[in-house]
Structures are given as C-alpha cells and as structure tokens.
Amino acid sequence: MSHTNGRVDGRVLEGQTALVTGGSQGLGRALGAALTSAGARVVLVARHFEPLAAAVAEIRAAGGEAHAVVADVADKDAAAIIAGQAAALVGPIDLLINNASTLGPVPLRLLLDTDCEDLERALAVNLVGAFRLTKALAGPMVLRGAGTIVNITSDAATEPYERWGAYSASKAALEQLGRVWAAELAGTGVRLFTVDPGEMDTRMHADAIPDANRAELSDPARVAERIVALVAGTDTASGARVAIRVGPPGASAAEAATR
Amino acid sequence: MRPAHTYPEQRDDVRLLVIDPAAPEGAGLRETRTPALPELLAPGDLLVVNDAATLPASLRGTDEDGRPIEVRLIAARGGWRADAGSSSPLHSPGRFSPLRVSPLRFAAVLFGSGDWHTRTEDRPPPPELAEGARLRFGALRATVGRHATLSPRLVELRFDADGDALWAALYKEGRPVQYAHLAHDLPLWAVQTVYATRPWAFEMPSAGRPLSWEILLALRRRGVRWAWLTHAAGLSATGDPAIDAALPLPEAFEIPPATARAVAETHTRGGRVVAVGTTVVRALEGAAQQHMGVVRAGRGETDLRITPAFRPRVVDGILSGAHAAHESHFQLLAAFAGADLLAAAVAHAERAGFLTHELGDAMLVLPGALAQPQRKATSAP
Numbered sequence: 001m002s003h004t005n006g007r008v009d010g011r012v013l014e015g016q017t018a019l020v021t022g023g024s025q026g027l028g029r030a031l032g033a034a035l036t037s038a039g040a041r042v043v044l045v046a047r048h049f050e051p052l053a054a055a056v057a058e059i060r061a062a063g064g065e066a067h068a069v070v071a072d073v074a075d076k077d078a079a080a081i082i083a084g085q086a087a088a089l090v091g092p093i094d095l096l097i098n099n100a101s102t103l104g105p106v107p108l109r110l111l112l113d114t115d116c117e118d119l120e121r122a123l124a125v126n127l128v129g130a131f132r133l134t135k136a137l138a139g140p141m142v143l144r145g146a147g148t149i150v151n152i153t154s155d156a157a158t159e160p161y162e163r164w165g166a167y168s169a170s171k172a173a174l175e176q177l178g179r180v181w182a183a184e185l186a187g188t189g190v191r192l193f194t195v196d197p198g199e200m201d202t203r204m205h206a207d208a209i210p211d212a213n214r215a216e217l218s219d220p221a222r223v224a225e226r227i228v229a230l231v232a233g234t235d236t237a238s239g240a241r242v243a244i245r246v247g248p249p250g251a252s253a254a255e256a257a258t259r
Numbered sequence: 260m261r262p263a264h265t266y267p268e269q270r271d272d273v274r275l276l277v278i279d280p281a282a283p284e285g286a287g288l289r290e291t292r293t294p295a296l297p298e299l300l301a302p303g304d305l306l307v308v309n310d311a312a313t314l315p316a317s318l319r320g321t322d323e324d325g326r327p328i329e330v331r332l333i334a335a336r337g338g339w340r341a342d343a344g345s346s347s348p349l350h351s352p353g354r355f356s357p358l359r360v361s362p363l364r365f366a367a368v369l370f371g372s373g374d375w376h377t378r379t380e381d382r383p384p385p386p387e388l389a390e391g392a393r394l395r396f397g398a399l400r401a402t403v404g405r406h407a408t409l410s411p412r413l414v415e416l417r418f419d420a421d422g423d424a425l426w427a428a429l430y431k432e433g434r435p436v437q438y439a440h441l442a443h444d445l446p447l448w449a450v451q452t453v454y455a456t457r458p459w460a461f462e463m464p465s466a467g468r469p470l471s472w473e474i475l476l477a478l479r480r481r482g483v484r485w486a487w488l489t490h491a492a493g494l495s496a497t498g499d500p501a502i503d504a505a506l507p508l509p510e511a512f513e514i515p516p517a518t519a520r521a522v523a524e525t526h527t528r529g530g531r532v533v534a535v536g537t538t539v540v541r542a543l544e545g546a547a548q549q550h551m552g553v554v555r556a557g558r559g560e561t562d563l564r565i566t567p568a569f570r571p572r573v574v575d576g577i578l579s580g581a582h583a584a585h586e587s588h589f590q591l592l593a594a595f596a597g598a599d600l601l602a603a604a605v606a607h608a609e610r611a612g613f614l615t616h617e618l619g620d621a622m623l624v625l626p627g628a629l630a631q632p633q634r635k636a637t638s639a640p
Contacts, residue, residue, distance in 0.1 A: 056423075067423045080448040084312050084458040085426045092456050136448075140456035142472065143310060143487055 011039030012232040017090040019043045019082070021073050021133065022100030024051035026202035027152065027220045031097055032056075034224035036064025038232065040095070043086040045069045065090070073100050073129030074121070083136040092144065095231055096137045098130035098174075099152045101167075106207040108163035119166040126170035131177060138181075138190060145189035148231050151178045153196050155243070164208075175241065182239030191238035193230060197223045198245045215248055222246045260583045260605075262440035263614035266449060271471035274613055274620040276581065278604050280596040281626035287600050288607055289629055293469045293621055296578075299628045302482025303530035305521050306475075306578075309464040309538045310487040312455035315433025315447055316462070316494075319374065320396035326386045327372040328394060330401075330416060331436050332461050333493045334366040334508060364404070366508070367416040368497045378439040379498025385412060399428035410501040436462050436494060440616055450617075459511070460492040465617035466536030466579050484525070486518040490538035495588075506587070509562040512542035516556040522573060523554070531575035533625060537591055540565055543573045567593035576625030581613040595624040 018035045022028035023044025035042050036059050044066060046052040052068045059066035067089040071078040086093055102125045104118040134149055141147025156164045157171035175194050182192040199205060201217035226244045230236055267273050277289045277299060291299075300306065316332040371383035388394075392403040394416075404415030420428050435450040452467040453475075475485065490512040497503055522543065525532055534540045545561025546554050552572045565571075571594055582589035584605045593601055604622070613620045 068427075069423075070427060077446055077448065080312075080446075080451055080455075081430045083455075084314065084447070085430050087312060087457045088426045089423065136451075136455075139452075139454045139472070140310065142475075143308070143454040143456070143485065 011037075013095075013228065014039030016040045016094045017043075017086075017092065018095040018097065019045065019086050019093045019133075019137065020097045020099055021045045021129070024048065024055050026204055027197055027200060027223060028097075028099040029055045030220035030224035031099065031227060032059055032066055033062070033064070034221065034228045035095075036062070036066055038228050041065040041067075041090045043067045043069055043090055043093075045071055045073065045082055045100070047072045072125075073133060074124040076132070078129075079132035079136040082133060087140075092140050093137050094141075094146070095148045095150070096134065097150045097152065097227070098133060099150075100129060101126050101152065101171075101204070103204060103208055104166045107210075108167075108208060110163055111165040114166055119169070122166040122170040123173070126167070127173045127177065130174055134181065138185070141190045142185070142188045147190040149181070149190070149192040150227065150231065151175070151192070151194050153178075153194050153241075155196050155198070157196070178241075179239055185238065193236065193238070194241040195227060195230070196241065196243040197227075198243065198247075217248060218244075218246045219249060260581065260608055260613050260615045262616040263619035264440055264442040266618045270453075271469050271474055273469050274581075274611070275469075276604060276608055276611075276613065276620070276622045277628050278592075278596050278600060278622060278624045279626060279629040280600060280624065282629045286629065287596075288604055290607065290611060294474065296470075296474050296623070297477040297481050297483070299623060299625065300478060300481070300483045300533060301530070301627070303484075303525065303528055305484045305486055305525040305530055305532050306478060306535060307486045307488060307518065307522070307532060307539050307543065307574075308452070308454060308467050308470070308535045309460070309490045309492070309542070310452075310454050310456040311460035311464055311489050311492060311538070312452075312458040313435060313447070313450040313460045313463040314458045315430055315435055317375070317434045317436045318396040318399070318429075318432050319434075320394055320399075320432075322386055322388060322395075323393050324386070328385050328388075329370040329374065330367040330394070330396075331370065331494055331497070332365045332367050332416070333413075333497075334461070334491065334510065335459075336364045336366070365416045365418075366407075367414055368494065368499065368502060369412045369414060370498075375437045375441070376439060379496055382498055387411070388414070397428070397432045399425075399432050409505055410499050412497070412499050413502055438496065438616075441618075454487065456487075457489055459489050460538075462492050462494055463617055464490070464492045464536050464538050466539075466577075466621070468580075468617065469621050470535065484521055486515075486521040488512060488514045488518050488539065488542050490542040492538045507541070507564070509560050510538070510541065511558065511560050512538075512545065513558045514542060514546055514554060514556050519554045519556040531625065531627070532573055533576045533578060533623075534574045535578045537565070537577075537579065537588055540571070540574050540577060540591065544569075544571055547573045565591040565594050567598075569594040571595065576623065576628070579622050579624070580617065581608055581615050581620040581622050583615055586615075592622070592624055 018040045020031045024046035032044050049070050056066045056068045069085045104122050153171045156168040157175045178194045200220045275293045279287045319329045369385035371385045388403045394401045400419040402417045407413035435445045437445050450463040491510045545563040
C-alpha cells in the first residue's frame with residue numbers, strides 16, 4: 001500500500017467487505033465507489049430503491065461488486081434485516097460506515113420553532129439507527145477479532161451553529177457514543193473512528209445552506225478516498241475523531257486527528 | 260417442565276443446571292444462573308459457538324388457485340463461494356476468508372392454512388402440489404421442485420428471484436419459524452445470538468441465546484478461548500411424522516481453520532472443548548467422523564445423529580437449552596452423561612420449574628465443572 005499526499009493507491013481493501021448506510025447519494029455514494037475501487041465488496045443501504053439501484057449500477061459498470069439493501073435505519077426491525085441480507089450477499093462485514101443522516105425539515109429552524117418530533121426523528125436516524133446497526137455488526141467483528149466501524153459526524157457536533165440544534169445534538173451524541181464504543185472494544189481487535197468530513201458539495205449541504213458557494217465545498221469523492229486511506233491504514237488509534245478538510249478542488253489538504 | 264412462552268427479562272440471566280459427570284455420586288448437580296458460566300469453565304478450555312444468524316424461514320402465501328400455504332425452509336443447496344484471502348491491514352493473520360452463499364435452491368416443508376399459533380401436528384395439510392406448481396409469497400414467486408421420497412410435504416423450492424432481489428424479498432416476506440408454545444410473534448432480532456453473522460440457520464441455534472458479551476468477555480478474561488463455526492440448523496419439528504422421525508436432515512456446516520487449530524491445541528494442552536448447542540456438536544463430531552477423528556477445517560454436510568450410544572471424540576461438554584426427557588435434544592445429552600445423573604437432572608429441573616425450548620433456561624453438561632473452585636485455586640497464574 002502506498003499513500004500519496006494522503007490518498008490511497010491500489011486495491012488496499014481487496015477481499016474485504018463493507019456496508020455503507022445512506023449509500024444512494026452524497027458521501028455514501030462516493031464511499032461506495034471509493035471502497036470498490038480499493039477492492040472491497042460493498043453493500044449500500046438507503047431508503048429508496050431507485051437512487052440506490054443507480055448507485056449500485058454505476059459501481060458495477062466500473063467493475064466493482066456492490067449490492068443494494070433498501071431499509072430505513074430508523075426502523076427498529078431494520079438492523080437484523082440489513083445485517084442478514086448483507087452477510088448473505090458478501091459474507092461477514094469487515095467495515096461498517098454509519099453515514100445515513102437526516103437534517104430534519106429544511107429550511108432549518110430555530111430550536112424555539114423545532115417540533116419535538118423532528119428532534120426525535122434526527123435522533124432515531126443519526127444516533128439510534130447507527131447504534132442498532134453497530135450492535136448487529138460489531139458482535140460478529142468481536143467474535144472474529146477484527147473489524148472497523150466509522151461514524152460520520154460533523155463539526156456541528158462541537159460548534160453551536162444556530163438552527164442546527166436537532167442535527168447537532170444527534171451528532172454530538174453519536175460522537176460520545178463512539179468514544180464509549182471504542183473504550184469498550186479496546187483489546188477486541190475492533191476499531192471505531194469518528195469522521196467529520198467537512199463541508200461537502202452534496203444535496204444535503206444544498207438543502208441546509210442553499211446559498212453556499214459550491215466552489216468552496218469539498219468533493220465527496222475526495223473525502224471518500226481519505227476515509228478509505230484511514231480505514232486501510234493502521235496508524236490512527238481507535239476512538240480517534242478525524243476531521244477531514246480536503247477543501248475545494250485545488251486546495252491543499254489538511255487533516256486533524258484528535259481523541 | 261413447560262416451554263418458555265416469551266423471552267426472559269435479561270437475555271443472559273436465566274437458570275442454569277450444571278451437570279458434572281465427573282463429580283462424586285450425589286454431587287453431580289448444581290443449580291445456578293447463566294452469569295456464573297465463566298466460573299464453571301477453566302483457563303485453557305475452548306467454547307465453540309455456532310455463528311449462524313437465523314433466517315426469516317417461514318413464508319406464507321398462496322398457490323395458483325389461491326389456496327393458503329406456508330413453507331418453512333429447512334435447508335439450502337447452492338453455490339458456496341470462497342473468496343481469496345487478502346494481505347490488507349484489515350485482514351489479521353489467521354482470520355477466516357469471507358464467504359458468500361448463493362443458495363439458489365431450498366428444501367422446504369409445506370403446511371396448509373394457518374400459522375404458528377396452531378401446533379404443527381394439528382395444522383391442515385397443504386394442498387397437493389405437483390412438481391412445477393407455482394407459489395406466490397407477496398411479490399416473491401417460487402416453483403415447487405421434486406418431492407422427497409420421505410414425504411410429499413418435503414419439497415425442493417426454487418425462487419424466481421436471485422441475488423439482491425431474492426434476499427430482499429426473503430427478508431421482506433419471511434418471518435422467523437416459531438411454534439405454538441410462544442405467546443407472540445417473534446421479531447427477527449429476537450431470534451439472533453449476539454454473535455449472529457451469516458444467515459444459515461432456519462431456526463435459531465438457541466443454546467447460544469443466553470450468551471451476552473458480558474459473559475463472553477468474562478470467559479476470555481478468565482483464559483477461556485472462543486472459536487466459531489457455522490452450522491445450518493434446520494427445523495426441530497414439522498408435525499409430519501415421517502419427516503419428524505428423520506430429523507435432523509443432513510445439515511451444512513463450515514469449520515474455519517482457526518477453529519480446527521484451537522480444538523487440537525485445547526486437547527493437546529488438557530483443556531476441554533465445550534460446544535454451545537447441538538449444532539456445534541453435530542458439526543465438530545460430524546467433521547471428525549469424516550476425517551478419522553480429527554476436526555479438519557472446511558465445508559461439509561453431516562447426517563450424524565447423536566444418540567445415547569454415541570461416544571463423542573471431540574466435544575467434552577455442552578451448553579444446551581433445558582430439555583424435557585422425551586425431546587431429541589435431551590437424548591443428545593445422554594451421550595455426555597450417564598442415565599442416572601440425567602434422570603436426577605430432569606427431576607431437579609421439573610421440581611424447580613425450569614422452562615424449556617428456545618427462550619427457556621439452560622443446562623451445562625461438563626465433566627469437572629463442579630470442581631472448578633479447586634481448579635481455579637491450583638491453576639491461577
């Protein structure tokens with residue numbers, strides 16, 4: 001394996017299996033492409049079949065192995081169903097990326113105007129959904145003594161951005177849950193990383209900040225490559241929070257890892 | 260004893276009857292609870308689990324004439340694909356290659372109208388279905404293949420869908436197989452062990468249900484090793500006398516190289532191999548039977564039936580659900596302990612009101628289990 005300026009060359013995940021939630025668009029879709037380019041066999045999970053099937057078809061056309069599982073991670077019964085289908089399709093999962101995420105209704109509202117149900121939905125998808133799937137897939141990883149879990153969060157987990165309350169709270173909770181996961185999994189061979197991917201040029205970003213200058217946003221494909229490098233490498237300690245800042249095309253890369 | 264009709268409050272806290280065939284006469288039984296498991300095993304012992312996840316193997320639908328039908332999948336036959344190993348950093352040494360299963364054909368047992376609320380033996384028979392008959396389960400369609408000579412209710416079943424679409428449809432239309440002793444529908448997550456991985460099991464490998472990570476990690480801290488295999492547990496009952504008399508049907512298993520090595524090392528060093536459940540006994544003893552007493556890594560299929568006359572060559576002890584004396588699972592325990600001790604165990608379990616079946620209490624048959632306090636003192640590092 002070789003790193004060039006933080007990027008990965010070659011099929012560093014050959015023979016590995018990965019499951020990515022929120023796999024039909026944005027960073028999840030880019031992760032599907034990057035992981036299969038690195039040799040992994042990938043299961044993409046999303047709520048709606050058509051965009052998911054398009055993401056899978058794109059990967060297959062490029063010679064990668066990808067599979068579609070339609071599910072809502074917020075559904076209590078979904079974790080066992082996703083885990084079962086994924087293992088049937090590609091075998092035990094080596095890498096879980098909890099990427100599915102909801103902002104709640106847009107335009108984003110002040111907390112004073114946020115419906116309690118919208119906070120509950122953000123927690124159900126962004127926090128509890130990730131927890132359930134981690135529970136279902138971390139057990140097999142611990143049994144085998146190896147595996148990696150990545151939770152995608154946001155700088156909104158640490159910064160009090162106005163109008164981002166529900167989303168922020170869910171991501172902050174996900175980050176703290178990740179720290180406890182990593183502590184409990186120490187010594188089992190299973191690693192967990194929290195990744196803050198920075199501001200990306202995705203539909204979610206456009207929904208949240210419609211008037212953003214897209215030229216200043218990161219390309220999700222480049223962020224995905226950095227996440228592949230992170231999981232393929234062994235130099236980042238489990239439990240780390242990794243902030244990826246690839247910046248707009250042409251910008252020099254910066255990255256910060258903190259515990 | 261009566262069946263548990265719902266899950267216990269805590270997965271890992273049920274009654275455990277310890278049966279020690281090596282203990283002095285009259286001292287071979289002790290009742291405790293499953294959180295005590297780590298103290299009952301010794302450093303150097305090996306706990307072998309079946310990592311099969313439970314499939315939603317019951318599908319309800321109709322035939323072409325609209326007559327109601329339920330199929331319960333009992334076995335899969337198809338292309339198993341082994342993937343080459345990898346030298347990437349995620350792939351630790353000694354780790355088993357990921358495998359993919361594409362079981363294009365299933366064996367299935369047919370039932371008539373109704374569902375699990377009715378005892379299997381009281382279910383109306385299915386309509387007569389010729390080879391080539393078409394069935395419909397929601398959007399999923401299937402063709403009935405050959406009938407087994409054993410019973411016309413045991414058939415080959417081919418689904419129209421394949422790959423992603425087949426698995427999506429199975430998980431959408433299927434429900435876990437369950438029986439009339441239960442009080443409510445079992446969701447899929449409720450029939451999984453905490454280490455459930457590959458969906459090979461048509462019924463939950465339920466002996467492992469009381470194992471939590473709290474218990475498994477405590478075992479490891481104590482110096483007990485774990486290993487896993489995958490065994491395609493079939494159905495435990497169908498209500499068809501001819502099929503039931505033949506159960507278990509041949510079942511597929513796979514033993515990873517690390518598990519074969521761990522079994523050999525455990526015996527070389529004087530440790531005990533403890534099987535979690537009947538399926539693990541069948542896989543290990545079935546594999547050994549096929550290789551002159553040695554557990555070899557690989558895939559296989561076993562028709563081994565463990566009877567009281569069977570002398571295990573690999574497995575020293577078994578963690579099992581609590582079973583009544585007439586159940587076939589209980590007959591299997593007789594391969595590990597004498598008739599008098601087992602009779603005393605059943606009498607105790609009856610008196611104490613042990614709960615049986617997949618959500619019930621547990622039994623551990625293990626020579627030396629009740630001598631652990633002494634062993635613990637002498638084998639401390």
